[in-house]
Amino acid sequence: MLRLPQFTLERPTTIEEAIQLVADANGRGRFLAGGTDLIPNLKHEFIEADVVVALGGIEALRGIEVTAEGGLSIGPLTSLVDIAESADVQRIAPALAQAVGTIAGPQHRQMGTIGGNVMLDTRCQWINQSHFWRSSLGFCLKKDGSACHVVEGGKRCVAAASNDSAPALATLAATLDFQKAPTEYGNGKRTLAFDELFKADGAWNKKVSADELLTRIHIPATPVGHKGGYAKLRMRGSIDFPLLGVAARLDVDGEGVIEHADIVVIALQARPLRVRKASALLVGAKLGAASYDDALAAVMVAAYEQCHPLPNIPGDHEWRQEMVPIYVKRALAAAIA
Ligand SMILES: Cc1cc2nc3c(=O)[nH]c(=O)nc-3n(C[C@H](O)[C@H](O)[C@H](O)COP(=O)(O)OP(=O)(O)OC[C@H]3O[C@@H](n4cnc5c(N)ncnc54)[C@H](O)[C@@H]3O)c2cc1C
Ligand code: SF4
Structure with a gap:
């Protein structure tokens, strides 16, 4: 049985208290939302914390609102099940x-939150293991070691971003509000475009630090002809993390002609990958017409050529690459359906 290391648990009721508590921990503090990822990672001891700040008592971090412009404003503490079942999210995003x-x-989606999913740590079959297991290999450069077991001689961790919400939020052009404790240099608040959040380093794949609290997720209004879909490759139909996840966006005019297309893939590398060349091929094609079938065939080839899975997560990486065009096709079909 894996034991949870000792830490102090704090239960603030305001954003200001929460960010101050993490700031006071001098790099050894962590926010806790549903805990479905943080708690296993603390048990595996590749995340260490002296102070864990539970966000559950902060009402300001909850809820889904439709904005005056017809977009969405989502509190990061909103549960995954509430997002998935929201009629407003289903309609707008x-x-x-x-x-x-x-x-x-289902149980994880009750406990897990959208904020925890956006801020999810990367995954790798060599790190999501017990301390004892990792010690037998001399650890790795994400934590306590100096070598990467995925890329021989690699100097940078290539653990995979595995958050299913990330490619969808990228296609929706979401923006994220963050807040940390104020300093003499500023009030600690900033807003990032979703595309700006991630960097290509699996050791910590975000451009914000662990003391910055995600306080709101904004999704701009989508046009009348907006269509969005998601397709996920995994071993079992439930519970498993993605071996590949593809989000597709199509905005079509009144005649069914595609005016804007976007395809973003997750679980390849440390950040979501936009397959720009592939999605550009869809613009101008008409749904249900031969032009769409021709574009789809070209999109599948282009996506295959741009996506290069690594042996970082379970599942043969060459097989995962073969699955790229199939899951691109399924994501587009889910959007059109
Ligand atoms: C068996 C199992 C299967 C899973 N399968 C999947 C899957 O298929 N796809 C998937 O995407 N995930 C999966 N997960 C991971 C997890 O359940 C989800 O990603 C969930 O959304 C995490 O949310 P949480 O609220 O539990 O986050 P937590 O575990 O509480 O936090 C995760 C991280 O986010 C940080 N954090 C949380 N909230 C904030 C905030 N507001 N501001 C700043 N930082 C914050 C925490 O400090 C921590 O670093 C799985 C987990 C398990 C145990
Ligand atoms: S990609 Fe390499 S450095 Fe990163 S967790 Fe895996 S083995 Fe460790």
């Missing part, structure tokens, strides 16, 4: 509702 509905299993 269908890819997000679909993606979140595939996360883990």
Whole structure:
């Protein structure tokens, strides 16, 4: 049995208290939302914390609102099940509702939150293991070691971003509000475009630090002809993390002609990958017409050529690459359906 290391648990009721508590821990503090990822990682001892700040008592972090412009404003503490089942999310941001509905299993979606999913740590078959297991290999450069077991001689961790919501939020052009304790240099608040959040380093794949609290997720209004879909490759139909996840966006005009297309893939590398060349091929094609079938065939080839899975997560990486075009096709079919 894996034991949970000792830490102090704090239960603030305001954002200001929460960010101050993490700031006071001098790099040894962590926010706790549903705990479905943080708690296993603390048990595996590749995340260490002296102070864990539970967010559950902060009402300001909950809820889904439709904005005056017809977009969405989502509190990061909103549960995954509430996102997946929200009629507003299904209508305005269908890819997000679909993606979140595939996360883990029903109990995890009750406990897990959208904020915890956005801020999810990367995954690798060499790190998501017990301390004892990792010690037998001399650890790795993500934590306590100096070598990467995925890329021989690699100097940077390539653990995979595995959050199902990420590609959907990327196609939806979401923005994220963050807040940390104020300093003499500023009030600690900033807003990032979703595309700006991630960097290509699996050791910590975010451009914000662990003391920055995600306080709101904004999704701009989507046009009348908006269609979004998500397709996920995994071993079992439930519980498993993605071996590949594809979010697709199509905005079509009144005649069914595609005006804007976007495809973003997760679980390849440390950050979501936008397959720009592939999605550009869809613009101008008409749904249900031969032009769409021709574009789809070209999109599948282009996506295959741009996506290069690594042996970082379970599942043969060459097989995962063969699955790329199939899951691109399924994500587009889910959007059109
Ligand atoms: C068996 C199993 C299967 C799973 N399958 C999937 C899957 O298929 N797809 C998937 O995407 N995930 C999966 N997960 C991971 C997890 O359940 C989800 O990602 C969930 O959304 C995490 O949310 P949480 O609230 O539990 O986050 P927590 O575990 O509480 O936190 C996760 C991380 O986010 C940080 N954090 C949380 N909230 C905030 C905030 N507001 N601001 C800043 N930082 C914050 C925490 O400090 C921590 O680093 C699985 C987990 C398990 C145990
Ligand atoms: S990608 Fe390499 S460094 Fe990163 S967790 Fe896996 S083995 Fe460790």
